Structures are given as structure tokens and as C-alpha cells.
Amino acid sequence: MRYRNQYRKITSREKRSDKQETSGNTGEFSLHPILKDNLHQIRQELGNSPDVIIREFELGSSEVEIAVVYNSGLADKMMVGDFVMRSLMIDSAEKIYKNMESDKNIFDFIKNNALAVGEVKVINDWNGLILSILSGDTVILINGWVKAISGSTRGGESRGIEEPSSQVVIRGPKDGFSESIGTNVSLVRRRIKSPNLWLEPMKIGNVTQTDVAIMYIKGIANDKLVQEVKQRLNDIEIDGVLESGYLEEFIQDQTFSPFPTVYNTERPDSVAANLLEGRIAILVDGTPFVLIAPTTFFMFFQSSEDYYQRYDIGTVVRLLRFFAFFIALFGPSVYVAAITFHHEMIPTPLLISLSAQREGVPFPAFVEALLMEVSFEILREAGVRMPRAIGQAVSIVGALVLGQAAVQAGIVSSAMVIVVAITGISSFATPTFNMAISVRLLRFLLMITAATYGFYGIAIINMMIIAHLCSLRSFGIPYMAPLAPFIPGDQKDTLIRFPFWSLMTRPRLVSQKKITRMEHDQQPSPPKQKKGNTDES
Known part of the structure; x- marks a missing residue:
């Protein structure tokens, strides 16, 4: 009982100092000095949620009331049990009780000596306490104190490290980011x-x-x-x-x-x-x-695998992506413009074949292309949203059956099915999904102008797209850099990729400090033979 009275004297003195420390905080957000009031307020704020665990106990024989609060779904239960609960109830209980005789600060002792977790901080306001609980930390409340201790015990269920699903490479690391x-x-x-x-x-x-x-x-x-x-x-x-x-x-x-x-x-x-x-x-x-x-615009056509293969292989594959980008963007519109307005640009044997195929088609080329493109986009979206086990099978079978049935019914021509198929496959060659979506949107605009003005409309829209790209900025950096503005030193890793030993500088517009990557030229060369050192036969 003598120790309990001594504890009350200590806490009353500390409580007065705590009020001075927290006087700058808003009164309605400060903690209560009575533990029961704090726990009642926590239950009210969190709606008596069953996943909020509140464990009340006394520290050893000192009759000091203490409570540990954590969220069972956000905190690591093993860490809470081993490094917080066990430490307070068994490992450090008697030490805390003995230190109370020497008039030591029990709050500071628990914060500095009784918790076996990595990150420990003091909470002085109510908003910080609730945020710590909902972040997965464990909060320790002591009766008579208007501040709490928060220990980092974040864990809970989370997805492990897996291979990225949207950016797959053949050669390279297989780990990807998770939700943590x-x-x-x-x-x-x-x-x-x-x-x-x-x-x-x-x-x-x-x-x-x-x-x-x-x-x-x-x-x-x-x-x-x-x-x-x-x-x-x-x-x-x-x-x-x-x-x-x-x-x-x-x-x-x-x-x-x-x-x-x-x-x-x-x-x-x-x-x-x-x-x-x-x-x-x-x-x-x-x-x-x-x-x-x-x-920049060119980052969306660069893959991590370009730097894991030889520079010549990476260059060829990167140029292939740019070629597929132009096919995905201009493929249907060029076909519509040529069939509708510019017959003289098609070789005669091919024009005769195309005309024979379109003889029974009741729609103009633009409507024909529009029907096929919309159908292809629906199939692609359905394949993504359907369960993974049947999504790919349904999209492939649906495309084959739909294309063959449309040709046999005389709704579209065989050439249009080929154009739409090549266009769809080319759109998948873009490494980033959001750039591929941009191509899909602009393709319909180009088809409309091609059906209205032919190649003149395509040229006008093309100039508008180029002007728009040159006007874009990304945090003040020109979107088309290093082509517009043209920076000769940065051309080594734009459309093509030079060997690593030649990439001596970083992009000049992005990094304006410490531009040099390597100190000197490290081009490999075969070992030089000394004079007079010949192989004896």
C-alpha cells in the first residue's frame, strides 16, 4: 500500500507536467488521466469493433493498472505476445516494481527498458493514438498518465513477393512489388x-x-x-x-x-x-x-529486359516495339483510307482481290472496321474480367469463331479480319498498359478522319498528335525529350541502346547534378600481346 501511495504522488506530479507539455494540443484530443476513461473512449471511437483487442492487467505486485491495445488484423500477433505482453507481464514486471521504490519514472522505464520492439514513440494526443492502433501498432496505456506508448508491431496478413503480372520478362529478376x-x-x-x-x-x-x-x-x-x-x-x-x-x-x-x-x-x-x-x-x-x-514518351517503350540482353538484341526488340506501335495506331485507318479514297495506291492484283472479297459486304469500310474493332475490344475486356482459368480460352475461341462467322455471313471481308487481328496483336507489344490504352483510343479518332478525308485526314491528325506530344510536360521536363528538344548525348538510349560502357552520362534534363555515371571509357578490348612473345608450334 505504501508503494501504491508513492506511485500516486509520482503520477500526480508527472500528470501536472504532462498537462503543461500537452497544453499546446487541442483539449478535446488530449488523453484522459484515468485508464478506464481512455479505454471507454477507444471502444466508442472504434465502434466496439471485435478486432480491436484490449488487454488489461497489473504490473507485478505494484497494483499499477495498465492496458495494451492493438488491432488483431493489422498487428503481428506473435510480436505482440512475445515482445510486448511477455515483456511487460513477466520479463520486466519485477524490475518495474523495484524501480518504483527509488522514485523513478515508470513511464520512461517502460518506454526505454521494458519493450523489445524496434520502434517506440510517445503519443500525446487522441488522433495519434487512434491512428497508431489502425496502423498496426500496439498502444500501451498507464493509469494516471495523459500520454501513451506506441510500439511498432505492424504485420498481419499480406501477399508475398511474386513475379509481376503486368511486366513479364524472360531474363531478369522475378520478384515484384506487393501491397505492403x-x-x-x-x-x-x-x-x-x-x-x-x-x-x-x-x-x-x-x-x-x-x-x-x-x-x-x-x-x-x-x-x-x-x-x-x-x-x-x-x-x-x-x-x-x-x-x-x-x-x-x-x-x-x-x-x-x-x-x-x-x-x-x-x-x-x-x-x-x-x-x-x-x-x-x-x-x-x-x-x-x-x-x-x-x-518521357520513350520510357513507355523500354523494358527492363532490354538491359539484360546484348545491346544489339535489345535495340532490335525496341525498334520492333516502335514499329508495332505505329501498326496499332495507323493500321485500320490506313486500310479504310486506301479502300475508300485512294485506290490508285493499291497494286492492281491486290485491289482486284480486295474488291472481290468486299463484293457481298453491305457496309462501307469504315463501318466494317468499326464493328470489328469494337468487337475485338469487347472480347479483350471480357477476357481480362473473366476468371483466369477460362478467360484466355474464351477470348481466343471467341475471336476465331466471331471472325470466321462474320466472314461467312458476309458482314465483313477477310482482309478486314486480318487487319484488325494484326492491329490487336501489335497493341500487346507495348510494354506498359496505359500507353497501349492511349493507342486504342486514338485509333478510333484516326479511323473517323480516314473515312472522312482519307490520307489527308490521317496526316492532319498525325500532325496534331505530334504537336500535342511536343507540348506536354512531366514535372517541367519535355515529354518528347531527348528528341524535342534534341540532345545528342542522350540518343544512346532512346530509339536504340548502345553498350553499357558507352552510357557514361545520365539524362541531362532529368538529373542536373552528378551527371557522370562512370569515370572513364571502359570499352572491352582483347589483351595485347607483347612483342616477341609468339606461340611455339
Whole structure:
């Protein structure tokens, strides 16, 4: 009983100092000095949720009332049991009881000596307490104190590291980002073991309080660019952020554009490569897709595998992607324009064959192409949304059956089926999904102008697209760099890829600090033979 009275004297004195410390906080958000009131308020705030576990007990023989609060679905239960509950109830209980005799601060002793978790912090306000519980931390409340202790025990169920599904490579790392921002950060740090790799966390979303982190390499990334990214993120006022696409619409330079101005990827090696070039990565908790800024048009045609193969193979494959891009964009419109207006541009034998095929078709070429393109897009979307086990089979069989039936019914010609099939296959050659969607949208616009004005309409729309691309910016960086403006030193990794030993500098517009990647030319050469040193036969 003597110890309990002594404890009351200590807590009353500390309580007065705590009131002075927390006087700057809003009164309605401060914690109560009585433990029962705090627990009652937690249950009310969280709606008596069954996944919020509250464990009340006394510290050893001291009769000091204490409570441990955590969320069973967000916290690691094994960590809570072994490193918090066991530590307080068994390992440190008697030490705390003995230290009370010497008039020591029990709160500081628990914070500094009684918890075997990595991250421990003090909570002085109510909003911080609720946020810690909902973030997966374990909160420790002591009767008589108007502040709490939060220990990092975040865990719970999460998806493991798997191969990326949207950016598949044959040669290269097979690990991909998951929905845990901590796991994603570790995957990048595993590749870049540098103290200059900085991480700046923040929370966005008034309701969801989503964890967002900015990652960049200090000394390589442009400081003004880093400040611009942070400013745009801090200006976001929204209830919730459920995916990185939410942030992409707020921070992009141009809203009304079919072309993406922020790059997204779920490959850690791709993020590491862009960080080394001076770009900035934006990681969002709850999604495996990481945003990269700034970006250029040519980044969407570069794959991580281009740098894992020989430079000549990577160059040929990259040029093939650009060729497929033009087929996917202009294929149907060129066919419609040639069939409708420009018969003289088609060789005579081919024109006779096409005319024979279209003899029984009741629709003009534009309507024919429009029907096939819309049908193909429906099949593609249905194949994506259907269960994975039958989605591919249904899309393939549906395309074959639909095309063959349409030709036999005389609705479309065989040539149109071939054009639409080649166009659809070419659109899949683009490594990034959002750029492929842009091509699909612009293809219909080109078909309309081709059916109206022929090749003249295609040329006009083409010039408008090029002008629009040259006017775009991504965080102030020209979208068509390094072609517009033309930078000769950056052409080594744009349309083609030079060997690694020739890529001595980083992109000049992106990284304006520490541009040099390697100190000198490292072109390999065969060993030189010394004079007079010949092989004896």
C-alpha cells in the first residue's frame, strides 16, 4: 500500500507536467488521466469493433493498472505476445516494481527498458493514438498518465513477393512489388545499398490516412524536382487514397491528354534503374504499382529486359516495339483510307482481290472496321474480367469463331479480319498498359478522319498528335525529350541502346547534378600481346 501511495504522488506530479507539455494540443484530443476513461473512449471511437483487442492487467505486485491495445488484423500477433505482453507481464514486471521504490519514472522505464520492439514513440494526443492502433501498432496505456506508448508491431496478413503480372520478362529478376509499402521499400534498398537513398514518408487521405513515401537518391536527383513532387503531394486534399492512380491524376501536368505523363511499374529493378538516372519514386501503401516522375514518351517503350540482353538484341526488340506501335495506331485507318479514297495506291492484283472479297459486304469500310474493332475490344475486356482459368480460352475461341462467322455471313471481308487481328496483336507489344490504352483510343479518332478525308485526314491528325506530344510536360521536363528538344548525348538510349560502357552520362534534363555515371571509357578490348612473345608450334 505504501508503494501504491508513492506511485500516486509520482503520477500526480508527472500528470501536472504532462498537462503543461500537452497544453499546446487541442483539449478535446488530449488523453484522459484515468485508464478506464481512455479505454471507454477507444471502444466508442472504434465502434466496439471485435478486432480491436484490449488487454488489461497489473504490473507485478505494484497494483499499477495498465492496458495494451492493438488491432488483431493489422498487428503481428506473435510480436505482440512475445515482445510486448511477455515483456511487460513477466520479463520486466519485477524490475518495474523495484524501480518504483527509488522514485523513478515508470513511464520512461517502460518506454526505454521494458519493450523489445524496434520502434517506440510517445503519443500525446487522441488522433495519434487512434491512428497508431489502425496502423498496426500496439498502444500501451498507464493509469494516471495523459500520454501513451506506441510500439511498432505492424504485420498481419499480406501477399508475398511474386513475379509481376503486368511486366513479364524472360531474363531478369522475378520478384515484384506487393501491397505492403515496407516490403516495397526493402526491395528497392536491396538493390541500392547507398546512404544517399532517401525516403520521406507522409500520409494522404483525411479518412484512410494512407502511407505514401517519396524515394530518391540525394546528390543525383534534382533538388527543385524533389521539392515540386513534395509540394504537389502535400496539396492533395481527399478523403481516401486506395491506389497510386488516385495520386497520378492529382500530380500530372496535363489532365486532358490521352498520353500518360507519370510512369508506373511493379518491378523493383525498374524503380532502381530510374532512381539511378535521377528520377523520383512515389510508393503508396496498398498497391504494388509505384509511380515514377518525371517521365518521357520513350520510357513507355523500354523494358527492363532490354538491359539484360546484348545491346544489339535489345535495340532490335525496341525498334520492333516502335514499329508495332505505329501498326496499332495507323493500321485500320490506313486500310479504310486506301479502300475508300485512294485506290490508285493499291497494286492492281491486290485491289482486284480486295474488291472481290468486299463484293457481298453491305457496309462501307469504315463501318466494317468499326464493328470489328469494337468487337475485338469487347472480347479483350471480357477476357481480362473473366476468371483466369477460362478467360484466355474464351477470348481466343471467341475471336476465331466471331471472325470466321462474320466472314461467312458476309458482314465483313477477310482482309478486314486480318487487319484488325494484326492491329490487336501489335497493341500487346507495348510494354506498359496505359500507353497501349492511349493507342486504342486514338485509333478510333484516326479511323473517323480516314473515312472522312482519307490520307489527308490521317496526316492532319498525325500532325496534331505530334504537336500535342511536343507540348506536354512531366514535372517541367519535355515529354518528347531527348528528341524535342534534341540532345545528342542522350540518343544512346532512346530509339536504340548502345553498350553499357558507352552510357557514361545520365539524362541531362532529368538529373542536373552528378551527371557522370562512370569515370572513364571502359570499352572491352582483347589483351595485347607483347612483342616477341609468339606461340611455339
